Amino acid sequence: MKQTTEDYYEGKGCRCLAKSQGECACGADWTPKEVYRLRDEIVSLREQLEELNNEYLILYELASEVWPITNRPLSIVLSEREQAEEL
Numbered sequence: 499m500k501q502t503t504e505d506y507y508e509g510k511g512c513r514c515l516a517k518s519q520g521e522c523a524c525g526a527d528w529t530p531k532e533v534y535r536l537r538d539e540i541v542s543l544r545e546q547l548e549e550l551n552n553e554y555l556i557l558y559e560l561a562s563e564v565w566p567i568t569n570r571p572l573s574i575v576l577s578e579r580e581q582a583e584e585l
């Protein structure tokens with residue numbers, strides 16, 4: 499679940515007028531905004547990694563199929579495959 503960091507600030511919702519976590523007695527969230535931003539970035543990077551991994555698996559399958567001619571440009575291999583499927 500993606501955190502909403504745009505309207506967050508350290509000590510948001512603090513009811514005891516504290517200036518820092520050390521002064522706060524109401525249990526407000528003093529997590530640095532950067533931590534939330536980095537958590538969001540991790541979620542986004544994991545999604546990108548998964549996409550790349552899926553692409554890699556497809557390419558690996560394709561490369562295994564056409565081995566040992568994997569040094570040929572992928573675009574040519576793919577267009578030949580498409581032509582072969584149309585026949």
Ligand SMILES: [Zn+2]
Pocket residue numbers: 512513514515516521522523524525526
């Ligand atoms: Zn407080």
